[in-house]
Amino acid sequence: MEKFTKISGIAAPMPMINIDTDMIIPKQFLKTIKRSGLGVNLFDEMRYDGDGNEIPDFVLNKPAYRDAEILIAGDNFGCGSSREHAPWAIKDFGIRCVIAPSFADIFYNNCFKNGILPIALPQEQVDILMNEAQKGANARIEVDLEAQTVTTSEGEVISFEVDAFKKHCLLEGLDDIGLTMEKVQAINAFEAGVGATRPWV
Incomplete structure (x- = not known):
């Protein structure tokens, strides 16, 4: 998974x-098991x-x-x-990165597993960023995960909270498979030990 x-x-x-x-990805596009190629059908x-x-x-067509x-x-x-295709x-x-006042729990967790940072902020701060986004290409917003900040083109800094494990x-760039592979040496050692002491397993 790509690092953020x-x-x-x-x-x-x-x-x-x-x-x-x-609305994010209509049901007719859920047949694929590939993570690529669905962007063209986003908000189809x-x-x-x-x-x-x-x-x-429509905003993404502008x-x-x-x-x-x-x-x-x-x-x-x-x-x-709870479609992970979203x-x-x-x-x-x-x-x-998606910024909103709140997220559905399953979607929120699926974002982290797929390299997307969902940020929940109070409505008044979302309103600031919404107004900033209305400026289009004249404004760039910076999101810094390490510092846990969102910075507007005017230099206004907004802090956000994120679970320490999800941030890590x-x-x-660790999805569920990546997390497992971090333990591969311990897994191999365990399997070798089991094979030596219980060869019938």
């Missing part, structure tokens, strides 16, 4: 509450019309936000069904 340390990029504003996982029903043409007014790395959203982001699609699009995993 610090990013400085364009933030896309999506001031909607209750953006659920079906809001990005495209019935003929597959882009809807110009030239200023096509390369957004940060998403500023409303309360209860990622609610609905963070897959967000990451594949190129978004590495993101900084080191």
Whole structure:
């Protein structure tokens, strides 16, 4: 998994509450087990019309936000069904950080397992960042995981909280498999010991 340390990029504003996982990646795209290729279908029903043409007014179709790395959203982001394809699609699009007042628990945890930093902030601070995001390419927001800060283009610094273990995993680029591989020497030693003392196992 790609490490997350610090990013400085364009933030896309999506001031909607209750953006659920079906809005993030509709059910017809859940057949794949690959983590790549879903970015083109992120927010599919809001990005495209019935003929597959882009809807110009949708934020990620606007030239200023096509390369957004940060998403500023409303309360209860990622609610609905517990599909891991939702963070897959967000990451594949190129978004590495989602900032909102609150997140659905399963989506929140899935983000960390897929190299995305979800940041929950009080509404008044989200409002500041939402206004900043409205500036488009004229403003870049910096997110520093090590320092646990979000900095606006005007230099305003907002601190955020993050679980120490989840922070460690993101900084080191460790998903569940990576965490297991950190213990590979101990696992090999255990298996060798079991093989020597209980060869019938």
